[in-house]
Amino acid sequence: MLLTPGPYNSAYYEHSFLADKLGVELVEGRDLFVRDETVFMRTTQGPKRVDVIYSRIDDDFLDPLVFRPDSLLGVPGLMLAYRAGNVSLANAVGTGVADDKAIYSYMPEIVRFYLGEEPILQNVPTWRCREPEALAYVLDHLEELVVKEVNGSGGYGMLVGPAADAETRRLFAEKLRRRPDNFIAQPTLALSTCPTFVGSGIAPRHVDLRPFVLTGADKVRIVPGGLTRVALTEGSLVVNSSQGGGTKDTWILGE
Structure with missing residues (x-):
């Protein structure tokens, strides 16, 4: 089943689409409960055991007994059931590191190392700002580039250089100098x-x-x-x- 934060989430349409195409239930945290280290879904015919969950909830909100205690989105006891081996998380806690935008820049090297092949699809050129030469280039070409936080999502914390004014670029350059490890930069693509x-x-x-x-x-x-x-x-x-x-x-x- 697919676990969603609910209809107020900006990506809810995507969650609904995926659940429909996968032929699985779309549930919120309140639809599930844990008993005897096992996850169940509430149904009109009584509890139904859950074996696999595809979570679209941030790790911090997944289980209020383990992570954020104020979370109303997750399932209390979910991590206990997971550690007991009674439920599988299709995207396990911590796998978000693979979505780190800096990891993307290493994909050609990862393909060559693990597969011994050349990548079929080419990467978008990416500058890792934690590298001094890359940082210097990015600072000199801010008006041409898109700069993103490595762990950012949803369009937050980014700069679209060609669309930003000089003052915005200046302020962003200060952020880059303070935390260069937190950013990557790419050319501005021409979207259709x-x-x-x-x-x-x-x-x-x-x-x-x-x-x-x-x-x-x-x-x-x-x-x-x-x-x-x-x-x-x-x-x-x-x-x-x-x-x-x-x-x-x-x-x-x-x-």
């Missing part, structure tokens, strides 16, 4: 645009596509569809829903 209905009528807005790839024991399957995100603010390249972005229907043309 799509006709979008806005207050003034139909106008172009930048979009990106998030496909979903499911990896199994014997094959990799691409879900027929995806999440098309649209930046509703004119000229903006930030499509994140948490920054005011929206979604569009995604049509796959095929036989």
Whole structure:
């Protein structure tokens, strides 16, 4: 099943889409409980044991008995059941380190080391600001680059250099000098645009596509569809829903 923070989360549409395509229940923390180190789902026919959970809740909110005690999103006792081996977390606690944006820059080297092959897809050029030469380059080219926090998400804590004024870039440069290890930088990509209905009528807005790839024991399957995100603010390249972005229907043309 897929564990979501609920309909007020900015990515709830994505959670709903994934649960539907995977054919699993979409649940909130209040739909689950732990008894005898085992997780159960509340149903109209009584408790139903849960074996696998795909969590879309931040680790800190997953279990108020272990992490943040003020969390109302998680399941009390979940980590106890997990440690007992009675439930599997598809994205286990701590795996978010793989989403660290600095890790992305090492992917070509990781592929070569573990597979002994050259990557098929090329990376977007990425400067790790903790490296002195990279930091110097980024500071000299802030007006051309997008700078992101390595552990950031949702479009927070980032600078889109071409869209920022001189004062904003100056303040961001100070943050870079204080904590260079906390940032990476990349070229500003030219996102596609799509006709979008806005207050003034139909106008172009930048979009990106998030496909979903499911990896199994014997094959990799691409879900027929995806999440098309649209930046509703004119000229903006930030499509994140948490920054005011929206979604569009995604049509796959095929036989």
